[in-house]
Amino acid sequence: MSTSTVNVPVASPLTAGQRIAMHYFIAAMVLFLAQILFGMISGLQYLMPDVFYNQLDFNVTRMVHINAMIVWLLFGFIGSVYWLVEDEAKTELVGAKLALINFWILTTAVAVVVVVYLFVQVGPGELKSIWLINEGREYIEAPRWADIGIVVCVLVFFYNIAATFMKGTWSGISGVLVLDLVALAGIYCAGMYFTPNISVDQHWWWWVIHLWVEATWEVLVGCIMAWGLIQTLGASRKVVTTWLYIEVALMFGSGILGLGHHYFWIGTPEYWLSIGGFFSALEPIPLVAMVVHAVYDSGRHGFKSANHPALAWLIAHAFGNFFGAGVWGFMHTLPQINLYTHGTQWTASHGHLAFFGAYATINIAMIYIALQRVRGNVWMSGGLSDNGWKWKWSLGLLNGGVVGMTVALLIAGYDQSFVERALEGSTWSGYFQAQQSAWFMQAMNWRMVFGCMTTVGILLMFWDMLTIGTSETRGKQALAPLPE
Amino acid sequence: MGDPIGLQDLFFGTMAGAGVVLSGALYALFFALTRLHGSRAMNIASLAAYLLLIISVFVMANALALSGFWILVSAVMLIGYFLLPRAIWHLCVGTHAAEAAATHSRATQ
Numbered sequence: 398m399s400t401s402t403v404n405v406p407v408a409s410p411l412t413a414g415q416r417i418a419m420h421y422f423i424a425a426m427v428l429f430l431a432q433i434l435f436g437m438i439s440g441l442q443y444l445m446p447d448v449f450y451n452q453l454d455f456n457v458t459r460m461v462h463i464n465a466m467i468v469w470l471l472f473g474f475i476g477s478v479y480w481l482v483e484d485e486a487k488t489e490l491v492g493a494k495l496a497l498i499n500f501w502i503l504t505t506a507v508a509v510v511v512v513v514y515l516f517v518q519v520g521p522g523e524l525k526s527i528w529l530i531n532e533g534r535e536y537i538e539a540p541r542w543a544d545i546g547i548v549v550c551v552l553v554f555f556y557n558i559a560a561t562f563m564k565g566t567w568s569g570i571s572g573v574l575v576l577d578l579v580a581l582a583g584i585y586c587a588g589m590y591f592t593p594n595i596s597v598d599q600h601w602w603w604w605v606i607h608l609w610v611e612a613t614w615e616v617l618v619g620c621i622m623a624w625g626l627i628q629t630l631g632a633s634r635k636v637v638t639t640w641l642y643i644e645v646a647l648m649f650g651s652g653i654l655g656l657g658h659h660y661f662w663i664g665t666p667e668y669w670l671s672i673g674g675f676f677s678a679l680e681p682i683p684l685v686a687m688v689v690h691a692v693y694d695s696g697r698h699g700f701k702s703a704n705h706p707a708l709a710w711l712i713a714h715a716f717g718n719f720f721g722a723g724v725w726g727f728m729h730t731l732p733q734i735n736l737y738t739h740g741t742q743w744t745a746s747h748g749h750l751a752f753f754g755a756y757a758t759i760n761i762a763m764i765y766i767a768l769q770r771v772r773g774n775v776w777m778s779g780g781l782s783d784n785g786w787k788w789k790w791s792l793g794l795l796n797g798g799v800v801g802m803t804v805a806l807l808i809a810g811y812d813q814s815f816v817e818r819a820l821e822g823s824t825w826s827g828y829f830q831a832q833q834s835a836w837f838m839q840a841m842n843w844r845m846v847f848g849c850m851t852t853v854g855i856l857l858m859f860w861d862m863l864t865i866g867t868s869e870t871r872g873k874q875a876l877a878p879l880p881e
Numbered sequence: 882m883g884d885p886i887g888l889q890d891l892f893f894g895t896m897a898g899a900g901v902v903l904s905g906a907l908y909a910l911f912f913a914l915t916r917l918h919g920s921r922a923m924n925i926a927s928l929a930a931y932l933l934l935i936i937s938v939f940v941m942a943n944a945l946a947l948s949g950f951w952i953l954v955s956a957v958m959l960i961g962y963f964l965l966p967r968a969i970w971h972l973c974v975g976t977h978a979a980e981a982a983a984t985h986s987r988a989t990q
Contacts, residue, residue, distance in 0.1 A: 639976045671950055678954050681902045682961045685909045686969040692913035693973040719906065728898040733886055733945040738895075811892075819888050 411771065413493035414483045414561075419771065420500050421476030422764050426859065428469035428507070429757075433852055435462040440848050443841045457518050460538050461511060466752060467536070467610075468507055473760030474617050475554055478574065480767055481624045482558055488565030492557045499557075503550045510543045527591070534602050537588045544589050551582040569638030573645060574620040577613055584609040596664030603659040612652055618759050619644050622711065625759070628766055629708045630701075640690065647683035655680045658730050662739055670732045677730040681723040687715065703874045704769050704777045706788040706865070710762035713796055717754015725750050725803070737818040742840075743810030750803040753795075764862065769873060772866035778874040787861035794854030801847030809840035886945055894944035900937035904930050905962040912966045934962055 411419070439458040441448050449458070483490055490496065517530055527533065528541045539547070555578040562571045588605035592598050623641045626632040657673025702708040725747040729738040738744070765788075769777045779785075813831045821827025831837055886894060911927030914920065938955050941947075947955060 636976050639972075643972060674951070675954050675957070678958045679961060681905070682958075682965050685902070685905045685962065686965050688906050688909040689913040689966045689969040690973055692910060692917060693970065693977075723906075724899050724902045727902050728895045731894075731898065731945065733947070733951075734891070734894050734898065737891055811895075814891060815888065819891060 409774070412483050412489065414479045414490040414496075415767070415770065417490070417493065417496045417500060418476040418480035418767060420497070421472045421479065422767060424500075424504050425469045425472035425476060425760065426764075426862070428465045428472060430855065430859075431511075432462055432465035432469060433848075433855055435459075435465060437845075437848050437852060438462075440841070440845050444838070444845065453515070454518075457514060461514050463536055464514070464538060465511075470614075470752070470756045470760060472503075473756075473763065474614070474621070476767075477621045477760065477763040478554075478558060478617075480763065481621070482561050482571075483565075485568055485571050485624065486562045486565030488561065490557065491560035491564055495553060496557050499550050499553045502546070506543055506546045506550075510539050513540070514538070532589075534588060534598075537602075537605055541589060544585070548582050548585055551578070551585070555579065555582060568634070569641060570620050570623050573616060573641055577616040577620065580613045581609070581617065584613060599663040600660070600665060603656060603663075607656045607659055608653070611655075612648070614756060615648055615652070616645055618714075618756065619648075621759055621763060622714070625707065625711055625762060625766060629704050629711065631703075644683070647686065651676050651679040651683065658732075658735065661732050661735055674731050677727070680730075681727050684719045684723040687719070691715065701874065702778060704766055705779055705781075705785065706777060706792075706861075707762045707765040707769075709788070709792055710758050710765060713792065714754065714758035714762065717750065717758050717796075717799075719754075721747065721750030721752070721754035721803075725807075737814040738810060741810045741813040741817070742806045742837075743814060746803050746806035746810050749799060749806060753799045761858070765865075768862060768865060772869065774873045775866040775869035776871035776873060777866060777869075781865075782868060787857055788865065791854045791858035791861055794850055794857060796854075798847045798849075798851030798854055801850060802844050805840045805843040805847060809837050809844070812836040812840065890944040890946075893940055897937045897941035897944060901934060901941060901958065901962075904934040904937050908934055908962060909966040909969075913970060916970055931963065935959065 435458045438449065438453065439455060439462050442455045442458065446455075479490070479496065513530055520526070520530075522531075522533060526540075530540055531538050532540055532544065537544075555575070558578060559575045562575060584604055587601045588609075590598070590601045619641055623637045626637055627634055654672055654676040657669045658677040660669035660673055729735055729743050729747065765777070769775060812834055815831075816834055816837075817823065817827040817831035821830060908927055908930035911923050911930050915923040915927055938959055942952065942955050945951070
């Protein structure tokens with residue numbers, strides 16, 4: 398069992414990296430709110446198509462909803478890495494001023510892109526509009542100038558992190574992290590390749606959507622998770638690092654060619670059906686392996702956590718990743734089923750649970766770890782002064798809300814697959830029949846109900862983040878390293 | 882790829898797909914608990930979960946009218962879900978053994 402003691406809070410000023418991380422975390426939370434706001438408007442437009450018609454059309458609200466999500470998660474990851482880099486490298490951040498300038502450039506660019514999204518989206522699509530208004534690729538609509546800016550900002554970020562580790566000490570976590578940052582900048586470039594051949598264009602576009610998001614982000618999350626487990630549970634660095642290597646190997650073994658399940662219907666050669674199907678069938682197996690390790694650790698060790706909200710969100714991450722990416726992903730990944738479900742609300746259902754479970758949860762966990770330090774290394778284990786009702790309720794509402802939306806969208810997607818694809822043979826009239834069917838509309842109504850629940854959860858979480866630990870007089874629970 | 886599946890099979894195909902991952906995870910869970918506690922009940926539960934996994938794969942293969950290469954994919958899946966929990970357990974014991982040895986040597990010094 399872990400041993401623990403209760404201390405007096407020992408406040409110490411934030412380091413340069415941690416101050417920069419707080420900038421990123423605050424911007425991430427603002428963008429999270431924007432994501433939810435535009436998601437609610439998009440959901441409402443399914444039920445009331447006249448809402449904001451010709452003022453804020455569905456194509457714009459949906460685009461802002463998804464882009465805000467991608468950017469807030471990216472801000473959260475960058476913030477998380479700035480938070481842990483000095484602790485991991487055991488030295489001060491290299492180029493703190495450059496990192497701060499980088500933050501403001503990136504944030505200003507994001508604000509300009511959002512303003513352009515909202516006010517300049519009507520007119521002919523031409524080469525100039527690709528560079529200045531909208532690149533036209535779903536999910537990564539940012540104009541070309543912003544795309545190049547994102548790559549430059551990630552390279553500056555890479556320099557800050559790699560140089561800090563070179564100045565300080567390297568570790569297993571830092572080695573994987575720095576290599577992953579190269580891929581984070583590099584693979585994003587595939588989304589800027591323009592060709593009039595739609596099959597070739599989609600081929601490279603999926604590199605960003607699948608490899609950038611599902612591979613480089615997953616590895617980044619693995620690094621953050623490894624550091625987070627050391628912080629919240631006092632887990633052994635050696636064990637955590639070994640498992641990080643195993644995770645990366647398992648993921649690359651099945652994940653990279655799992656890309657093939659996106660190549661089924663875009664005009665690529667038929668062998669992608671076999672490659673995509675085979676590796677997609679293997680993709681959930683590493684997630685199942687995670688269950689064995691979790692049981693092993695919880696059976697061998699009695700856990701005490703120094704930060705209950707963060708640990709709860711890390712657990713939510715494990716479950717969300719398993720169900721969102723594993724179960725919901727495999728359900729419609731084989732080509733025999735994907736023929737009917739591709740691009741329906743089924744995909745939206747999988748996307749909601751997978752993005753929330755795999756990525757949003759870990760960013761929220763990191764913010765709680767940061768807040769503990771910001772409030773002066775205060776007690777954030779069990780028995781908080783208000784019994785921690787705000788973080789517990791926000792955790793429940795957010796997870797319940799997202800799961801509810803996922804199930805509602807699954808029902809809508811099933812109805813769409815049935816009516817539009819199977820009965821009507823993917824015709825234009827079939828699309829509208831599916832959109833107007835009773836099951837689809839009922840599911841969309843329920844999606845709004847659970848969307849409201851998610852919104853309440855987020856507002857409660859913001860309130861908790863602003864107040865948690867402010868009146869706490871006890872110091873952080875000290876954790877001894879976990880013995881065997 | 883084979884012929885498109887029938888309408889009635891879409892539901893069974895997708896639910897069996899979910900069943901594959903869920904029963905695979907249940908098998909892994911009960912397998913690990915069996916190794917941890919040496920419990921006979923857990924061992925029976927793990928076998929039951931693996932049987933459920935076989936049934937899920939069988940239902941999926943039937944619903945999706947799988948043949949040839951796709952039967953091979955199903956078989957690899959079954960073998961993968963069977964072997965990987967064992968391999969991961971082995972790795973768990975191995976990675977923690979070094980930690981245990983270090984703790985023991987510190988305690989005896």
